[in-house]
Amino acid sequence: MSDREEGLVGSFPFIPKQERAQQKRKALLTSGRILFLTKGYEQTTAKEIASHAGVATGTFYRYFADKRQLLMALLEDHLELLTPPEPVWFNYNPESLLASLLETHYKQLNELGLYRVLPEILPKDSELLEALTEAKKKIHGKILTRLEQVREKGLTWKDLDLNTVAWTIMMLMDNINEIEEQSGCPINFNEIAKIICRLIYPPVILEQLRNGEKKI
Structure with missing residues (x-):
């Protein structure tokens, strides 16, 4: 990851190591991408992303500081x-x-x-x-x-x-x-x-x- 990409993404609140937690984070990323594309970035909330992923809103904030950080995480490798x-x-x-x-x-x-x-x-x-x-x-x-x-x-x-x-x-x-x-x-x-x-x-x-x- 480049310095520029680190600057875009920032420090994650928590990086999961166990498979179950990694799956939850992956589900949030997938749901964020789907909702950003269907509803638009501004119209999508962290609560909606969490609900779509089947997790609590608090779980969203365990892995991402906000929806921008989730979007940057989607973009960083692409x-x-x-x-x-x-x-x-x-x-x-x-x-x-x-x-x-x-x-x-x-x-x-x-x-x-x-x-x-x-x-x-x-x-x-x-x-x-x-x-x-x-x-x-x-x-x-x-x-x-x-x-x-x-x-x-x-x-x-x-x-x-x-x-x-x-x-x-x-x-x-x-x-x-x-x-x-x-x-x-x-x-x-x-x-x-x-x-x-x-x-x-x-x-x-x-x-x-x-x-x-x-x-x-």
């Missing part, structure tokens, strides 16, 4: 899912590889579901906002470094600013779920990957990569 994945550019078929990466990432993101709580909590939680902002900056830095390496091999557009390209890629990947939510159409990961790759590679380069005419 912060990477709340930021876009890092693409892999050094591949003979970058479009196909990126499409697969995006599909896997957003399947995991939707299974967790907690990204839907973020618009409600981020405006009021500066620590979480800062943690996500820093995580995204790190991903941007990694994407930019990889793009510079690709350019060194003469594979990218020569007239585009790579820093801007990296942020554009981040924005596209960061808002993929909104495509489905606003259009009502399933996400076409192959088309999104194609658009992203066209920002980086001229079409002739992509074709040469697929045909093995260009070496990575």
Whole structure:
């Protein structure tokens, strides 16, 4: 766990070691996640989480200081899912590889579901906002470094600013779920990957990569 994550979660009132107590804590986490997604973060209370988990309200406070700490505990191991994945550019078929990466990432993101709580909590939680902002900056830095390496091999557009390209890629990947939510159409990961790759590679380069005419 990173220092930032410790700062987000804080010190738990009690960390159970016996299996029965661990199951109660796990039930509270599961119930908190379900209620946050169905009712919303603000509309969910510690008492409701405890009731849903089949334990007393006092048991909730035995394990968690408040509902925010429970939410942070849910998020601490999944912060990477709340930021876009890092693409892999050094591949003979970058479009196909990126499409697969995006599909896997957003399947995991939707299974967790907690990204839907973020618009409600981020405006009021500066620590979480800062943690996500820093995580995204790190991903941007990694994407930019990889793009510079690709350019060194003469594979990218020569007239585009790579820093801007990296942020554009981040924005596209960061808002993929909104495509489905606003259009009502399933996400076409192959088309999104194609658009992203066209920002980086001229079409002739992509074709040469697929045909093995260009070496990575």
